[in-house]
Amino acid sequence: MVVDFVYRPIITPAKDLFVFRPGYVSHDSARLHIRYPDGGNLELRYKELVPKASLLYQNTGSDDTSIDFANNSPWESAGEFGPPTEDTDYTSTTALLNLQPATRYLVELHSRESTLHTQTVLLGSVEFKTSPLPHQPARLRFGTGSCIKPNFPYRPSWTHDIYGFASMLDHSDSLDLIMFMGDFIYADVPLYFGPETEDYRRLYRQVYAAQSSRRLLRKVPMLHVYDDHEIKNNWHDQDQPPMGSAMTAYNEYNGLPNPPPAVSGASYYNFTYGNIAFYAWDTRRYRTRWETPNTDSGEATTSDDEHTMLGQEQKQHFIQWLHDVNHTAAVKFVISSVPVTAGWSNFDSSQDTWRGYPTERAEILNLTQHIPNLFYLSGDRHEMAAVELPSGNIEFSTSPVSQFTFPFVGKFKKDIGGEHTIHYRRPGHVKYGILDVDTESDPDTPRITYSLYTTDIHHGKRPAWVYEAKGAHWR
Known part of the structure; x- marks a missing residue:
């Protein structure tokens, strides 16, 4: 059991892994992440998926309002392109452009052995729906969480799975996207295999090879930030090795399919879904060593402006974003790989x-x-903790999606330093959140609902806890 769990990435490195999934989907484009090690030119074909009810049928007596996947719109080709190369571990990210807003698409990936062959082979297909036009009222349902380790808790099986993703599949038909907030791999748990790029790539392949990963990620776009375990535990050494190797692998598998970065070469980014705005921080690359906080209050014993988690350039960009979205977005989400609350105090x-x-x-x-x-x-x-911060903003911190818990380590201090703890939960190897955001029903006062799911309660089929935040007038 121990040998299998620890050395599975070495025993089965998934060199033949095929990946085809949607990344960031805007109102008029979609980024598509591909891993294809078999060579041959590739072609993307796509079509709109129009509900039958919107089409004209001779048989007007039919009440079938399902989607006709095969015949309701013509196929279009995005053209052929060369296969990914070994330099990028056979991964590439390409984009579909000039799409229609708020429209569902089916996309197929085909391969052609050579230009002499007229026939192509269907490799895989994905579905997604483009977002509404910017600034337009919207309804958004998305998942959140972090921290996964294949086959934890351990089960003897030749094919390892990710049980949190398997639980998310029960809700995948209604999800518009998943925001994954770091620790997608554990480069140093239970054993650090080394600082080379291949050591990191192998762990990404292991995650993407899991059955539930393949099923979930072909249906739901997943966006990412990275955290320490994509590099090493509690990383704060900026660009020192093995940061370069770790980020090469991260970008190949998770970074490039994200929204375009705010600054060229950076990993922090922002995007919108209708009039709902997101800002995703990079809390690792620019951080210095920490301050020494007061144990009781969580505040600094001495103020030191040199200590930073975001770095000056990212922080100034974030401040400008706050100014831009203050009265142009009905709801705003700030994504942090580590909690903002001071409640965790070990x-x-x-x-x-x-x-x-x-x-x-x-x-x-x-x-x-x-x-x-x-x-x-x-x-x-x-x-998991839902906390009203001293600023009055609410934080939903949710993990692990599929990992161990710490039943006897540390203590969460409730209502510390001007905070108010709304809900706290420690047990559960599978925990994730689903947020429902409605800016359509009342454009002046949005509705934001957070639901906690854990397989410990209702087997993850129904929420273990629900909280509806009070939306405020925002214009």
Whole structure:
């Protein structure tokens, strides 16, 4: 059992892995992530999926309103392109352009052995729906969570699975996207195999090879931020090795399919879904060492402006984003791989989360307290907490999607430093959130509902806890 769990990435490195999934989908484009090691030119074909009810039929007595996948619209070709190469571990990210907003598409990936062959081979297909036009009222349902390890808890099986993704599949038909907030791989748990790019690539292949990964990610676009275990535990050494190798593998598998970065070469980004705005931080690359917080309050013992988690360039870009979306987006989400709350207070979290950077944390909360309907989403701690922060903003921190918990380690301090704990849950090897955002029903006062799912309660079929936030007038 131990040998299988620890050395599975070495025993079965998934060199022949095929991946075809949607990444970021905007109102007029879609990024598609491909891994194809078999050679031959590739071609993308796509079509709109129009509900039958919107078409004209001779048989007007039919009440069938399902989607006709085969015949309701013509196929279009996005053209052929060369296969991915070994330099990128046979991965590539391509884009479909000039799509229609709020429209569902079916996309097929075909291969052609050579230009002499007229026939192509269907490799796989994905579905997605483009987002509404920017600034348009919308309804959005998306999943959140972090931290996965294939086959945890361990089950003897030749094919390892990710049980949190298997649970998410029960809700996949209604999800518009999944926001994955880091620790997609564990490069150093239970054993660090090494600093080479292939050591990291092998772990990504293991995750994508899981059956539930393949099924879930062909149906639901997944966006990413990275955290420490994509590199090494509690990473704060900026661009020192093995950061370069780790980020090469991360970008090949998760980074490039994300929305375009805010700054060329960066990993932080922002995007919109109708009039719902997102900003995803990079909390690892630019951080310095932590401050020493006061154990009781979570505030810094001495203020030190040199300590930073975001770095000056990212922070200034974020501040400008706050200004831009303040009264142009009905709801705003800030994505952080580590919690903003100071409630997690053991030695590790006192350094690694925003609790370890109280000066910069206070600076940011002082800004976001003036932004209506702004929420923080985070993961990392293998526990769940919904917290009203001192700024009045609410944070939903949810993890692990599929990993171990810490039943006897550390303590979550409720109502610390001006915070108010709304809900806290430690048990559960599978925990994730689903958020429902409605800016259509009442365009002036949006509705935001968070639902916690865990396989410990209702087998993950129904929420274990639900919270409806009070939307504020935002214009």
